[in-house]
Amino acid sequence: MRAIHSSSPTSLFFNSPAERVALARRQYFEEGLAPSGIVSQAVFQSWARCQRLHSGPSDKVVFQPVTASRANLALQKNRLLHDAWVGGLPQLQGVLGRTSCAAMLTDATGVLIGATCVGRSHENLMPVATRTGVNLSEEAVGTTAPGVVARTGQPVRVDGAEHFFDDVRRMHCAAAPILDVHGRLAGVLDISSEDIPFNFDAGSLVSVYAAAIENRLLVSQSNNHLVVRFQADPSLVDSPMAALIGIGSDGRLAWMNRAAALLLGAAETSTGVSSGLEDTGLVASTTELASLSDQTNSVVLLANGLVVWARAVMRAPDGHRNLYSGFSPNALAIEPSPQDSVQADADPVHLTSRDAAAAPDRETPEISPSGGVVHLGSLRDSGHALIHETLERCGGNIARAAAQLGVSRGLIYRRLRRGRAG
Numbered sequence: 463m464r465a466i467h468s469s470s471p472t473s474l475f476f477n478s479p480a481e482r483v484a485l486a487r488r489q490y491f492e493e494g495l496a497p498s499g500i501v502s503q504a505v506f507q508s509w510a511r512c513q514r515l516h517s518g519p520s521d522k523v524v525f526q527p528v529t530a531s532r533a534n535l536a537l538q539k540n541r542l543l544h545d546a547w548v549g550g551l552p553q554l555q556g557v558l559g560r561t562s563c564a565a566m567l568t569d570a571t572g573v574l575i576g577a578t579c580v581g582r583s584h585e586n587l588m589p590v591a592t593r594t595g596v597n598l599s600e601e602a603v604g605t606t607a608p609g610v611v612a613r614t615g616q617p618v619r620v621d622g623a624e625h626f627f628d629d630v631r632r633m634h635c636a637a638a639p640i641l642d643v644h645g646r647l648a649g650v651l652d653i654s655s656e657d658i659p660f661n662f663d664a665g666s667l668v669s670v671y672a673a674a675i676e677n678r679l680l681v682s683q684s685n686n687h688l689v690v691r692f693q694a695d696p697s698l699v700d701s702p703m704a705a706l707i708g709i710g711s712d713g714r715l716a717w718m719n720r721a722a723a724l725l726l727g728a729a730e731t732s733t734g735v736s737s738g739l740e741d742t743g744l745v746a747s748t749t750e751l752a753s754l755s756d757q758t759n760s761v762v763l764l765a766n767g768l769v770v771w772a773r774a775v776m777r778a779p780d781g782h783r784n785l786y787s788g789f790s791p792n793a794l795a796i797e798p799s800p801q802d803s804v805q806a807d808a809d810p811v812h813l814t815s816r817d818a819a820a821a822p823d824r825e826t827p828e829i830s831p832s833g834g835v836v837h838l839g840s841l842r843d844s845g846h847a848l849i850h851e852t853l854e855r856c857g858g859n860i861a862r863a864a865a866q867l868g869v870s871r872g873l874i875y876r877r878l879r880r881g882r883a884g
Contacts, residue, residue, distance in 0.1 A: 483623045504618045508605040512626040523629040525591045533595030536573045543649045546678035547576050562658040570647045572599030572612040585656045607637035608652040615647045619665045636664035638672035643683045643717040674702035684708045684777045692772035696759045
């Protein structure tokens with residue numbers, strides 16, 4: 463197969479991108495010339511796959527939904543993914559509300575499980591293509607952004623004539639993958655516009671919101687993990703750019719998102735990492751990480767020398783999700799101030815999230831000079847050690863220790879009894 467380049471004589475009179483793509487499309491499908499340098503490799507490879515799957519671009523495309531049973535099964539199997547999508551839907555709708563665009567969420571196979579289509583007057587394809595259960599895979603509708611991402615797992619943008627079928631050339635779409643805690647493709651977020659080309663960087667926008675959905679999904683799938691979120695800028699710790707890692711009950715790294723892999727310099731940028739805690743790249747022990755507050759940022763040192771801001775929360779199936787919340791009584795954060803002690807005396811039973819949020823600003827902690835990595839057998843052991851360390855600092859005052867840890871006095875009593883029984 464010969465290649466046609468954008469600098470060839472036949473393309474000199476085609477100045478706009480749409481004209482060049484139309485030329486490349488015509489020469490590829492009619493003459494077999496590879497559209498090198500005109501369309502992306504992802505689109506070209508999708509065209510080649512679609513040629514093997516379909517008889518030709520002129521075929522009629524019908525956006526048939528899958529059976530009702532399969533649609534219900536897709537929603538059931540992807541409940542956590544759908545919940546993660548719903549969690550950020552108001553913001554996404556607010557961003558796209560005055561554009562010509564709609565957002566779509568598919569599962570890993572390309573079956574639609576969520577959409578924001580409002581049925582604008584000029585739209586003919588969108589109201590049909592955005593029904594729950596519609597199959598948007600390459601096998602069903604050829605080259606589209608959600609279909610390509612579902613096939614390759616890589617972000618892609620497909621504009622106008624880059625779509626395989628003639629019937630879909632009115633569409634402009636950009637999509638990005640969403641991964642789960644195992645590093646597998648969980649779903650695809652797509653932004654599409656009918657007839658009206660994008661006048662903004664749709665690829666960057668969809669990647670940001672896909673990352674936000676992915677982060678919510680990773681946290682919701684962590685049923686027995688210490689989840690640590692961090693970033694070099696404290697204002698980003700709660701943003702879609704937050705780096706997240708999950709540490710299992712055995713003290714080993716269970717997963718990390720792509721932002722964490724990039725900050726830590728990990729060789730792989732996918733989730734699903736399983737290695738010793740020392741390989742997380744965090745110069746902190748399990749106890750130190752577990753005792754980070756989930757309300758205020760603390761400074762943590764990375765093994766590569768970066769200093770980041772971090773928070774942590776323990777997610778457990780028994781509902782004790784904030785076991786290590788409250789003020790940070792460890793070497794990575796400043797010691798509680800006298801005002802904290804007054805708060806502990808005022809409410810000796812339990813420090814609520816509202817109390818923690820109203821605590822003094824802790825944006826200037828100092829790093830401990832002794833920050834070696836300590837591998838502990840399990841986070842349960844770390845919990846016992848943390849309770850004893852806090853009790854020692856509080857002079858044995860269980861009420862004050864409970865307030866600093868953000869737990870009830872009864873939980874501390876139970877842990878102490880278990881320790882003595884052991």
